[in-house]
Amino acid sequence: MDKSNESTITEFLLLGFGDLHNFKILVFTLILIVHVAALMANALVIVLVGVTPSLHSPMYFFLSQLSLCEILFTSNVVPTMLWLILVGGGPVSVARCISQLYFLAVPTVAQCLLLAAMSFDRYVAICRPLHYVTIMTFTHQLLIVTSCWSLGFIFSLFVYIFLSKLHFCGPNTINHVYCDIAPLLQLSCSSTSSVELATAVETFPVVLSPFMFIVATYISIIRTILHIPSTTGRHKAFSTCSSHLIIVCTYYGTLSSIYIVPPRDNSINLNKGLSVLYTLVTPLFNPLVYSLRNQDIINAIVKNLG
Template identity: 75%
Template sequence: MHKRNQSTITEFFLVGFGDLHNVKIFVFTICLIIHILALTANILVIALVGVTKSLHSPMYFFLSQLSLSEILFTSNIVPNMLWLILVGGGKISIARCMAQFYLLGVPTIAQCLLLAAMSFDRYVAICRPLHYAIIMTFIHQLLMVASCWFLGFTLSLFIYIFLRKLKFCNLDIINHFYCDIAPLLRLSCSNTSAVELVTAVGSFPVLLTPFMTIVVTYIIIIRTILKIRSNVGRHKAFSTCSSHLIIVCMYYGTLTSIYIFPPRDNSIDLNKSLSVLYTLVTPLFNPLIYSLRNKDIKAAIFKNIQALRLRKAEKS
């Protein structure tokens, strides 16, 4: 432990994954490849939705915003994680640590709310199809997305402001690969009750409300689908929701494991593994799940590839 006789510290030491010895380069390479693939896949989704007219619908607009949040999220965490893998741990200033936590909170909150918005979109499309065009206008889409990002920036800012008031002394080692709220509260030598209260109150609109919205809407959706007499109609309705449900289960499953029911201190390695899944693998799986299971996106990819080939042929 780094000790400083009750003097205020100005930086932390991120342990990361410790000394990985001979597998360091292998782990670094694998993580780098996954990170590049995740960025490429999410950028591709945003580009496809932007340039393909057949994808100009609320569902794909929300999907592009989800991809944007994944890009912001993984770009904030993974580059520093890769550096820690190479050097076996490293220092980070308190100001930079707080900024990393803030930039972690914004896309996390936005993703929770965007997933709820996507479930509402599926509810309107399946349960109230005749009113879909009236309810899901472009203005309403923009307002929903703007609200998701506004709450992400605002709620994270509240927690950030209270975190900045904390003092840190004696202990300066964070046994993790990024700055999260739990280790910061454990290291603080000042009263953390205000931060804990703000976090607890803020978690209600961020986690519980979106999750309950998703649960209730899908209960209604499933009941509506089961009333469809045609097997083809039921299959088509289920297929439009299955990708979203898979992503919701993955996202809330890892989020709950890390923050709601976190492993005990003696299971810190398990916590790190779950965090790797959350910060590295999930951002790659989300666009892949939608791409592999969605005919419109696969058709858009094929169409744009064909258009690029034609342009090259015309130039040559």
Template identity: 80%
Template sequence: MDERNQSTITEFLLLGFGNLHNFKILVFTLFLIVHIMALTANILVIVLVGVTQSLHSPMYFFLSQLSLSEILFTGNIVPNLLWLILVGEGRVSVVRCLAQFYFLSVPTVDQCLLLVAMSFDRHVAICRPLHYPTIMTITHQLQIVTSCWLLGFILALLVYIFLNRLIFCGPNTINHFYCDIAPLLRLSCSSTSTVELVTTVVAFPVLLSPFVLIIVTYISIIRTILRIPSSTGRHKAFSTCSSHLIVVCVYYGTLSSIYIFPSRDNSINLNKGLSVLYTLVTPLFNPLIYSLRNQEIRGAIFKYIQSLTVWKPMKI
């Protein structure tokens, strides 16, 4: 049938988690608490890095940018997720659905690239400590962060442009709680080969290349650490990298489970569960890992809380 003669649909039906029956309020409350905790933790990281002099270093600057991207990512998905839990299902226009995909793609790309920047920072600090102040200058930090965000906007826009050319003529049901590229491609009644090719080309510098670079970087870091004669020095060097390495493993583990090794149609609920982990738990997990395993951030948190709670007498 000629695609031009098919009637296009104007909205999609998001099924969310279906009817949760008596567990609706419980699930809503749990997800809301986790979302508030994630927002609070990431905002706290940004504030602490901004106001604490001891945290004015490249590693914490990149961490604050990672927290910012987490806030933008969850803010695009979680409010709609909470609404779907209460109402069961919801309708969203095609334009809004594609826009949601774009604005979740931007911070996703940015996070992948920021993780590479953070591993590069650790590599320079451990493998080339004498050159660290001249390499990781404020100018270079701003250039790296700006490049990460620009690539996020550009690469996401590239996929969005081709995705926006698809024709949707029914069915219009998305068995998910947000608009992702896989269900959109399945619902298209026009050829998706170009979009799939562009997505594959974009995924290489976004997913595969950063992961390979991080692995190569940490191989070099570990080799350098093992050559440190002092056990105390080795422990300190490992501790500065362990938090970032844990975050990388969790982030790429959930991301690859959803996009690189997607679940089949008979395990949609598993895919939804992984997506909840990716959109709700991971944004909370990242700042917690850094704060619990990093003495400087723990100290900054205690000092910041103390500064807010210390009573100051009113001057007359």
């Protein structure tokens, strides 16, 4: 037992981006600027939805929760990323690493479910317009949002518990820009079957099921739009869904590239780049898509800031 305790690892070495040489300050500045812009853009969406009566609708309420997910997600990752750039890689405790992974999983799960909720809102608005007011009441909105966040905390907690039971005694180097589940499993000296099983079981209800639900709702939405007699009506109906579709494609495309496609030994730098895109650029991209493609939000910005 004493020997086991002596070999137990209490901290990992995160390599980050490695030695950036003369580009350290440039990369640090660019990431910091994008991070601050993403925080401000998502915070602006939340404030606008809260103070603008014309935005008090289910679609914008879900959008504000999506922005909250982005703020929590990027705030958990980017400070570590910036610190690693300055120090050229540094130590992080095992407990902190696993905790960071937990608080990455919570908004990720919640975001998948919120995207499905937003597609359901569009489905009711286009395919069941006469029942929209009775279905999408504020009580139902709160119930949906509360369920999304609750499931995010619950599903993430199961994986966190199994990760906390892992034993680390060998190499402690993580060649990544933040703590992620794949490097942790590779460094574990104990069996990782429970973590892998929990992750595989949860993948269907929190990732695949929402995606399949989104696909099914949009098939119905497209069918309904095609039966609209006027070209203007079809264009108006589809324009209310286009921003959501762009975000769904971007989010699931990046997510599948990082976690679903098996990594290769020569794709470490590519995986780091995708992780930066997923944790830094996507949180800025989402509010910009809705702001630039939505006249209601543009009008709210002009009214409140002008």
